[in-house]
Amino acid sequence: MSQATKQQDLWKEDQVAGDGLRELTTLNLGPTHPATHGIFQNVLTMDGEIILETEQTIGYIHRAFEKICERRPFYQITTLTDRMNYCSAPINNMGWHMAVEKLLGIELPKRVEYMRVIIMELSRITDHIICNTIISQDAGATTPFLYVYQWREKIYEIYEEICGARLTTNMGRIGGFERNFSDLAWQRIRAILKEFPAVLDEFDALLVRNRIFMDRTINCGPIPADRALAYGLTGPNLRAAGVDYDVRVADPYSSYQDFDFAIPVGKSGDVYDRFTVRQEEMRQSLSIIRQALEKLDKIADKSTYRADVPDWVLPPKQEVYNDMEALIYHFKIVMGEVEVPVGEIYHCVEGGNGELGFYIVSDGGRNPFRVHFRRPCFIYYQAYPEIIKGGMLSDAILTMSSMNVIAGELDA
Amino acid sequence: MPAFTIKAERDQLTVDKLTERFGTGSFTHERLYDTVCFTVPKEKVHEVLAFLRDGLDFNFLTSLCGMHFPGLELELGAVYFLHSMRHGHRIRVKTHVALHDAKLPTATDLWPTANWMERETWDFFGIHFTGHPNLKRILNMEDFPAFPLRKDYPLEDPTREDKDDRYFGR
Numbered sequence: 001m002s003q004a005t006k007q008q009d010l011w012k013e014d015q016v017a018g019d020g021l022r023e024l025t026t027l028n029l030g031p032t033h034p035a036t037h038g039i040f041q042n043v044l045t046m047d048g049e050i051i052l053e054t055e056q057t058i059g060y061i062h063r064a065f066e067k068i069c070e071r072r073p074f075y076q077i078t079t080l081t082d083r084m085n086y087c088s089a090p091i092n093n094m095g096w097h098m099a100v101e102k103l104l105g106i107e108l109p110k111r112v113e114y115m116r117v118i119i120m121e122l123s124r125i126t127d128h129i130i131c132n133t134i135i136s137q138d139a140g141a142t143t144p145f146l147y148v149y150q151w152r153e154k155i156y157e158i159y160e161e162i163c164g165a166r167l168t169t170n171m172g173r174i175g176g177f178e179r180n181f182s183d184l185a186w187q188r189i190r191a192i193l194k195e196f197p198a199v200l201d202e203f204d205a206l207l208v209r210n211r212i213f214m215d216r217t218i219n220c221g222p223i224p225a226d227r228a229l230a231y232g233l234t235g236p237n238l239r240a241a242g243v244d245y246d247v248r249v250a251d252p253y254s255s256y257q258d259f260d261f262a263i264p265v266g267k268s269g270d271v272y273d274r275f276t277v278r279q280e281e282m283r284q285s286l287s288i289i290r291q292a293l294e295k296l297d298k299i300a301d302k303s304t305y306r307a308d309v310p311d312w313v314l315p316p317k318q319e320v321y322n323d324m325e326a327l328i329y330h331f332k333i334v335m336g337e338v339e340v341p342v343g344e345i346y347h348c349v350e351g352g353n354g355e356l357g358f359y360i361v362s363d364g365g366r367n368p369f370r371v372h373f374r375r376p377c378f379i380y381y382q383a384y385p386e387i388i389k390g391g392m393l394s395d396a397i398l399t400m401s402s403m404n405v406i407a408g409e410l411d412a
Numbered sequence: 413m414p415a416f417t418i419k420a421e422r423d424q425l426t427v428d429k430l431t432e433r434f435g436t437g438s439f440t441h442e443r444l445y446d447t448v449c450f451t452v453p454k455e456k457v458h459e460v461l462a463f464l465r466d467g468l469d470f471n472f473l474t475s476l477c478g479m480h481f482p483g484l485e486l487e488l489g490a491v492y493f494l495h496s497m498r499h500g501h502r503i504r505v506k507t508h509v510a511l512h513d514a515k516l517p518t519a520t521d522l523w524p525t526a527n528w529m530e531r532e533t534w535d536f537f538g539i540h541f542t543g544h545p546n547l548k549r550i551l552n553m554e555d556f557p558a559f560p561l562r563k564d565y566p567l568e569d570p571t572r573e574d575k576d577d578r579y580f581g582r
Contacts (some may be wrong), residue, residue: 023463059551066536071567098463102445117449229472229497232525243497250439251417344491345445346504349473357493372477374493379475382528411551 005175012020022047027393031060033099033262035310035397038407042396049392054385058378062411063377069371073336074100075174075312077371082168085409088127088352089169090119090159095375098253099347100174102341107305111299112176113255119171121285121292125196126152126277127352128163128236131404136207138401139216141289148203151196158192161185169255173313176306193290194300200282208276221387221399222270231383234376235354237403240277258295271402311338311354320398336366353377353404375410414444422501423448425511433463449504457507458517461492465522470503471517472492476529478537482563487511488539492519517545537562562569
């Protein structure tokens with residue numbers, strides 16, 4: 001009997017004997033493990049290096065945002081939305097503002113909407129930079145994580161110029177922005193448009209046709225389109241599986257219908273597809289920003305930065321001290337005397353990870369009666385056990401980073 | 413008014429099909445801003461959801477959340493956010509249950525994604541989803557003594573004396 005058949009027989013024997021001869025290991029992955037990139041736990045039951053079962057525990061940074069919202073006026077909830085997906089905080093902020101504007105029936109000037117589009121696309125780029133560089137880091141390529149990551153820093157400098165904050169931005173107000181963009185902010189946006197495409201090409205050249213990276217990521221953690229839909233995946237993860245659903249196109253908000261852009265889709269929903277979809281989305285985002293700048297150049301008005309809604313934006317302090325009307329509005333806002341219609345709305349935006357929804361039930365009081373956040377991470381992370389089942393542990397790590405699970409959004 | 417699109421003909425079609433299948437008295441509907449919301453008794457909710465999924469292409473369960481209206485006879489409720497990607501059409505389905513009998517049929521057999529959403533609703537509102545494969549708390553700790561998103565659960569520590577709501581206009 002040859003060595004190979006002997007081996008095969010042994011293997012068969014092992015299979016027939018069942019669990020008695022197999023030694024299953026329980027592995028705690030997380031809650032604080034550098035490879036999970038966030039605080040959540042996976043208890044893996046493993047046979048050697050093959051994952052058999054996964055038990056997920058989440059909620060380690062649960063902060064009860066939905067409860068806190070019930071006691072806060074609408075404009076103070078913005079700071080809570082930052083802390084959901086902190087990799088692309090401005091999208092959350094503006095999504096919330098748009099939800100409230102929809103409830104109040106506020107219509108925004110085109111200039112403000114285009115400014116919002118620019119900021120939202122910039123934050124989509126930061127989100128994808130973080131995710132893609134972390135994929136490469138977990139696949140063993142450290143270079144992008146160090147060198148592409150600094151572009152996120154440059155985008156944060158734009159945020160800093162606009163609103164003073166970098167990570168949790170609290171950017172904008174209901175009805176628009178708190179102040180006009182400075183010249184420096186515009187310069188920085190144009191600088192990103194000029195310099196970042198070359199960086200993105202280099203990033204592509206380093207990984208997309210790299211044999212090692214392709215072997216590592218193709219067919220790693222795939223999910224077919226029907227399962228992806230059944231599990232409620234949205235955003236790049238769903239598009240990587242081949243479904244061209246993008247909220248910006250399906251339900252355009254903030255004048256996205258004025259822009260010309262493509263929705264990149266993948267085929268098999270594996271790590272490679274998620275990576276390439278995000279790469280292409282960054283290019284599309286740059287193109288959207290370029291179009292927005294062109295459209296803004298055509299608008300003669302350079303001073304409007306919010307809709308005329310004094311009921312919702314605190315007036316500047318010097319006006320409060322010297323101007324009767326401003327004082328009245330200041331008082332009304334702080335004391336919560338502003339009228340809110342009774343009603344309920346759902347508004348969704350395309351966040352960095354997928355459909356980010358805001359459901360507001362208002363009973364006419366100063367705070368919402370009930371707020372529900374549809375957090376894309378929370379909904380798609382439950383597909384993770386099915387995706388990694390039967391795979392290797394190292395693939396599970398890569399799958400997790402490619403799904404871009406953000407602990408803040410997971411737990412809210 | 414701001415730009416939101418109303419898909420009036422799809423809305424009407426959905427109402428008609430539901431009426432044809434379940435009869436006029438079995439549900440109510442109203443348009444809230446851009447979306448039509450259906451209110452269905454809890455005995456029928458699973459049947460209605462299954463019909464919407466299979467008969468009217470609502471292939472995607474966007475979200476599911478609970479609600480609590482103290483003072484009503486049927487205090488607790490759940491809202492299902494349905495989305496038909498083929499037609500770009502969204503609706504909401506609501507159902508109400510009494511506090512002492514807070515039980516709903518699970519939707520995990522229709523959409524696997526309902527699993528965590530129902531666990532979250534159980535965790536925060538104490539609505540029991542019968543037939544759910546693994547109904548336990550998800551965000552709060554397992555031995556948490558209350559259902560915190562119910563309106564009678566205080567947001568802040570009730571024993572604190574330095575923050576009196578009367579002084580804050582609440």
